[in-house]
Amino acid sequence: MSNQTKGLFSVPKNDYVPRPAENQRHLRFGTPGVAENDEVRIHGEGISREEQDRNLAELKVLVRERQRQECKEREDHKPGPQSANLASALGKYATAIAQERLENPSDLTSSQNLPPVQQHPDEKELLNRLNKEAQTRQYVENYEMEKTMKGGLSANVKSAADKLENDLNAQHK
Numbered sequence: 320m321s322n323q324t325k326g327l328f329s330v331p332k333n334d335y336v337p338r339p340a341e342n343q344r345h346l347r348f349g350t351p352g353v354a355e356n357d358e359v360r361i362h363g364e365g366i367s368r369e370e371q372d373r374n375l376a377e378l379k380v381l382v383r384e385r386q387r388q389e390c391k392e393r394e395d396h397k398p399g400p401q402s403a404n405l406a407s408a409l410g411k412y413a414t415a416i417a418q419e420r421l422e423n424p425s426d427l428t429s430s431q432n433l434p435p436v437q438q439h440p441d442e443k444e445l446l447n448r449l450n451k452e453a454q455t456r457q458y459v460e461n462y463e464m465e466k467t468m469k470g471g472l473s474a475n476v477k478s479a480a481d482k483l484e485n486d487l488n489a490q491h492k
Contacts, residue, residue, distance in 0.1 A: 366452055369434070371416050374448060376433040377440035378409040378479070384439070385486075401486055408482035412449070415456075415475035442487055449480035 385402040393399055413424035426432060456473035468474065 366455065370448070370452075371419075372432075372434055373436075374445065374452075375409070375413060375416065375428060376436050377445050378405070378412055378483075379428055379433065380436045380440055381442065381445075381483075382406050382409050401489060404482050404486050404489075408479040408486070411475045411482065412479035415472045415479070418472055418475070442483065446480060446483050446487065449476060449483060453477035453480050 382402060382405045385405050389399040389402050390397065409428065410424065413428050416422075417424040417427055420427075453473050453476040456476055460468055460471060460473050
């Protein structure tokens with residue numbers, strides 16, 4: 320690092336040139352990424368892009384259905400706290416997948432990027448898939464980094480699963 324003089328103070332000049340983002344991925348997320356055209360499963364975890372996209376699509380459908388339901392039930396015709404909880408679950412899951420793929424979460428959840436969902440998704444099945452994915456990711460993070468990253472992939476997927484579980488519990492009260 321060299322110094323550069325500006326006015327009365329010596330200002331350190333930063334000679335550091337960052338590496339391209341794709342080379343730093345392991346520093347930020349702890350795991351290698353998947354190229355857009357990569358056919359292999361992510362990290363060998365058994366979680367395919369199709370499964371992730373299906374989970375995103377089903378979460379999005381659940382959010383929309385809950386918003387419609389709450390708008391009909393409420394006097395002010397605004398979505399309520401349950402749809403906000405589901406929207407938060409969608410956001411957490413989209414954030415995890417976006418970190419994995421190095422993409423923008425809002426791009427992942429746009430309609431043209433998601434597969435169509437034929438019928439009402441089974442929330443319990445989706446919850447089981449999210450919990451299984453969170454456990455798998457946590458195992459991989461523990462293996463690769465010897466700890467679970469706070470705010471990492473497994474934490475975000477687990478948070479999404481917890482929010483979906485809270486929604487299911489609130490429905491059945």
